[in-house]
Amino acid sequence: MSWLSRxxxxxxxxxRLQGQLRNLEGEGKPLPDRPGDVYVSxxxxxxxxxxxxxxxxPEEIVLKKHVAAQRALLAGLTDETARKASMAELARLEMLQAIAEESRRKFLR
Structure with a gap:
């Protein structure tokens, strides 16, 4: 467990001991499923x-949304030139997302 987690x-x-976590919205209910959290601690x-x-x-979450939108756009394209341009943009966005994620990981070490 990292120092930040501790x-x-x-x-x-x-x-909790001071009672500050009582009567909060959603208390006693399970956390909602968040499919994007699978790859995040x-x-x-x-x-x-x-x-x-x-x-x-954070930047990486904004980029993750842009990547998802670009993938949806790419799925609907049929023109080969437009598909190539869309694939290049998707690769650029995925690279920026990976850089942002790696920056966060290095910062937390």
């Missing part, structure tokens, strides 16, 4: 969810 666990335990997923609720998204 710190987060201590803060959660402290808040639970701690990162919780952080991303909090950021999304406040209207702030």
């Amino acid at each position: 710190l987060a666990e201590r803060q959660i335990q402290k808040a 639970p701690g990162d997923a919780a952080g991303f969810r909090i950021m999304a609720q406040t209207g702030v998204l």
